[in-house]
Amino acid sequence: MSDDADIEASKAPLLDHLIELRGRLLKSLAAFVICFGIAFTQSSRIFGFLVQPLVKAYGDGVVGKLIYTKLYEAFFVEVKVAAFAAFCMAFPIIANQLWAFVAPGLYRREKKAFLPFLLATPVLFTMGAALAYYVVMPVAFRFFLGFQSSSAVTGISQEALPAMGEYLDLVMNMILGFGVAFLLPVLLMLLERAGIVTRLQLKAGRRYAIVGAFAVSAVLTPPDVWSQFALAIPMMLLYEISIIGIWLTERQRERDKVRDEIPA
Template sequence: MSLLDHLIELRKRLIWSMVAFIICFGFCYWQSERIFAFLADPLADALGEGRRLIYTDLLEAFFTRVKISMWAALFVSFPVIATQIWMFVAPGLYKNERNAFLPFLIATPVMFFLGAGILYYLILPQAFHFFLGFQTTGPVDGLGLAIDFEGKISEYLSLIMSLIFAFGLSFELPVLLTLLARVGIVSAAGLASKRRYAIVGVFVFAAVVTPPDVISQVSLAIPMWGLYEISILCARLIEKKRREKEEAEDADAGL
């Protein structure tokens, strides 16, 4: 294909991706109240009955709905967008390259949703109970005032969406490192030798992408450390299969 043909093909894939996103955005805005209820459910369980979230700006609730809809639309339309990316890239790959790359393309959303699910169902309920434990129901020894949580919807949703993105992104680590091992850029021995730097790196990453509290940072850093160790094991398996294939080819060549 000529450069112009490539640009026309790219425009076609971008248009399909944008159409899919717009359709998903419309659907998600229609269902934005349900999406908000789903995202707020861990906090609702921790708060109990009769509690609420507030908004203090007249436009805050509307723009929060728009933000939720865009965020959810990106999730829903991702399979279509990923398919369009694959359809643009695949014709330029050899058959063995397509067969090698396709499993990683499939594993990417699976690992992302696995990380988001672990955060939503396991970590958030514990974290919310911990942070809400700092409330006080009245004066202490006759001094002070009651401390109650009155969260804003925009701040809460910014927090939970950033955490979901951070956990989902961090669970892509084994996919990335295994792909790099597959193409020979990294090795299992090299990853193992850089373990101490990787541990520091995951804690720095967790400190940057999570809220400034130790619970959130450790909750992200420890799974990332475990995923790094899994990546080393995956790299060793790939190297073992590569050696076996090379030995088989050498044996065939010797015959």
């Protein structure tokens, strides 16, 4: 009889957690849907913002052109733009719902340790996205547009006519790729906090980190040297910053441990 009571007692908290999780997910979904509705009404302006690196790459006095070869392509471009913008707009609410679900199960010291990572995530992601949008893309697009030529040179004209969908995919991949890559310090410090890696292991693995940075940049960026170096070099710097951050947190944990051992 006692075993049945224990089973029923364990089911109740689990059911409560599942109900709370469903509520948090519904709130996050509702936030995304509302933001999507708002973003869809402004999708043309948002796409106009995303196309500015290409406009700058063409230069002053040159009017570029984006084409679409499928009748429905322009519509789906606006849908994808709205979804992309809606996720960015709703992310603070989604992150808040995730924190509200996880936080009650953490100790006060764990909350204090985890909260800086939660706050640093949007900041680092924005820094990476800004680097891609304002620095990398204009230079990379200008390089690619440099391969245009008139018929007097090659006997046939070469004109860049990028498609809307392909351009949007390229821009979103670069923004997301740079943004996620800039979360490297958060990932490494969380892995160290979980005991999966140590500062000494990270210091010993520098050469592998360099190779990995260039491998990741080769996958996430267009096939030009500028874009790959523009992502790989910041990733290597962020790797070193992660090692310094882990060293500082180790010192802080040692001070906390000594303070806890001192009798009140």
